[in-house]
Amino acid sequence: MLGTYIKGFSKLTKAEKIDWLANNYFENPEEGKALLQNYWHADAKTQKLHDEFIENTLTNYYLPFGVAPNFKIDDEIFTLPMAIEESSVVAAAAKSASFWFNRGGFKTEIIGTKKVGHVHFVYYGDSNKLWEFINEIKNKFYEDTADITENMRKRGGGIQDIMLIDKTFEEPNYYQLKATFETVDSMGANFINTCLEQFSQTLQREIQTSDRFTEEEKQIQIIMCILSNYTPECLVRAEVSCPIEELATDDVSAEEFVQKFERAVHVARIEPYRATTHNKGIMNGIDAVVIATGNDFRAIEAACHTYAARSGQYRSLTDCEVKDGVFRFWIEVPLALGTVGGLTKLHPVVKLAHEMLGRPSAKKLMGMVAASGLAQNFGALRALVTTGIQKGHMKMHLLNVLNQLGATEEEKQQMVAYFKDKVPHYNEIVKGYNDLKNA
Numbered sequence: 089m090l091g092t093y094i095k096g097f098s099k100l101t102k103a104e105k106i107d108w109l110a111n112n113y114f115e116n117p118e119e120g121k122a123l124l125q126n127y128w129h130a131d132a133k134t135q136k137l138h139d140e141f142i143e144n145t146l147t148n149y150y151l152p153f154g155v156a157p158n159f160k161i162d163d164e165i166f167t168l169p170m171a172i173e174e175s176s177v178v179a180a181a182a183k184s185a186s187f188w189f190n191r192g193g194f195k196t197e198i199i200g201t202k203k204v205g206h207v208h209f210v211y212y213g214d215s216n217k218l219w220e221f222i223n224e225i226k227n228k229f230y231e232d233t234a235d236i237t238e239n240m241r242k243r244g245g246g247i248q249d250i251m252l253i254d255k256t257f258e259e260p261n262y263y264q265l266k267a268t269f270e271t272v273d274s275m276g277a278n279f280i281n282t283c284l285e286q287f288s289q290t291l292q293r294e295i296q297t298s299d300r301f302t303e304e305e306k307q308i309q310i311i312m313c314i315l316s317n318y319t320p321e322c323l324v325r326a327e328v329s330c331p332i333e334e335l336a337t338d339d340v341s342a343e344e345f346v347q348k349f350e351r352a353v354h355v356a357r358i359e360p361y362r363a364t365t366h367n368k369g370i371m372n373g374i375d376a377v378v379i380a381t382g383n384d385f386r387a388i389e390a391a392c393h394t395y396a397a398r399s400g401q402y403r404s405l406t407d408c409e410v411k412d413g414v415f416r417f418w419i420e421v422p423l424a425l426g427t428v429g430g431l432t433k434l435h436p437v438v439k440l441a442h443e444m445l446g447r448p449s450a451k452k453l454m455g456m457v458a459a460s461g462l463a464q465n466f467g468a469l470r471a472l473v474t475t476g477i478q479k480g481h482m483k484m485h486l487l488n489v490l491n492q493l494g495a496t497e498e499e500k501q502q503m504v505a506y507f508k509d510k511v512p513h514y515n516e517i518v519k520g521y522n523d524l525k526n527a
């Protein structure tokens with residue numbers, strides 16, 4: 089069996105943790121230790137900051153931070169920061185952004201900014217009685233959280249609504265206290281969860297001190313208090329449009345392009361196998377900006393995929409329409425983002441990302457992220473229905489393969505020139521490189 093149990097690992101110093109890991113798991117402990125240490129930041133203070141983001145930090149894990157310029161969004165021009173490892177994503181985003189730059193750019197609309205959370209609980213009693221009671225004591229929930237919500241209210245946010253949801257038809261005696269929140273420029277997870285935990289205490293206290301309930305009814309059981317990462321009412325739409333004739337490519341006519349593009353989007357609306365890959369491409373663009381701006385990409389991923397399945401079938405997040413000679417292509421996605429709090433003031437590169445975006449509000453960032461997802465999807469579909477995806481992808485991937493083969497800078501330049509007008513497949517790159525070496 090590989091591995092060994094250790095008690096109290098988190099209490100060890102960083103050096104002790106690295107020693108333990110290297111001695112137990114690395115084939116060459118000294119090399120492994122040196123590698124971990126080489127990835128430390130040269131400035132000890134910056135490294136300490138990273139160490140303290142999570143528990144048991146040993147080193148840093150670098151992702152490339154690139155930028156995609158020329159995003160015209162609601163008539164402003166942005167250079168979007170993107171943190172991602174996949175070779176062709178930034179190139180595709182930048183290409184789409186340039187393409188739409190002279191065709192009006194991206195237009196965005198915030199459809200809503202509501203977030204929700206639930207106190208999940210069990211109550212053994214008459215649901216009408218509970219219903220009336222919750223409505224009567226609603227103010228108590230607001231009063232008991234007044235201190236917690238004070239700053240948020242000053243910024244224009246707070247608790248918007250609290251309601252009882254009867255779920256007993258799905259799970260015996262199961263109810264929810266569903267609360268709706270406006271968290272303005274913060275993602276708001278801690279704020280929402282703190283409010284919900286207070287609601288659960290208020291609920292228990294009020295029921296237990298009321299003479300309206302029997303002893304059995306007073307024994308409500310709080311199962312959990314937690315925000316929902318599904319935010320269908322924290323929703324943004326981004327759209328591009330242009331006359332059909334502006335869509336001709338070197339390879340196909342405008343009419344053929346539009347016809348195939350429309351069909352490709354339709355396939356992703358009706359076929360979950362394709363929808364998954366289609367949306368994966370959208371998430372390439374969304375996640376990269378979400379990560380670069382210090383937001384929680386797992387939350388965004390979870391919300392987008394649930395939203396994509398809201399009809400009961402998993403479908404494309406984008407859609408398109410061709411009408412009166414105009415092509416319109418749009419995305420609608422739930423994006424619960426923050427531009428204050430979390431990593432936004434802590435991570436030095438994240439801070440810079442916000443600065444280059446003009447320190448946007450959460451709403452503005454929602455528009456940018458949606459535009460990035462739409463741009464990515466446009467780029468992918470454009471390639472798929474014309475040249476095929478491998479041309480652009482392998483071109484960008486070429487350097488990765490050459491790096492794997494240990495090519496020098498000069499060799500890389502020669503190989504890039506050699507494959508300039510070709511779609512390089514892996515075996516061809518290896519062969520071409522070996523030929524070059526043996527020449």
Ligand code: MEV
Nearest residue numbers: 365366368369468469477
């Ligand atoms: C690759 O990361 C993403 C694509 O597969 C997306 C798509 O097929 O639409 C190119």
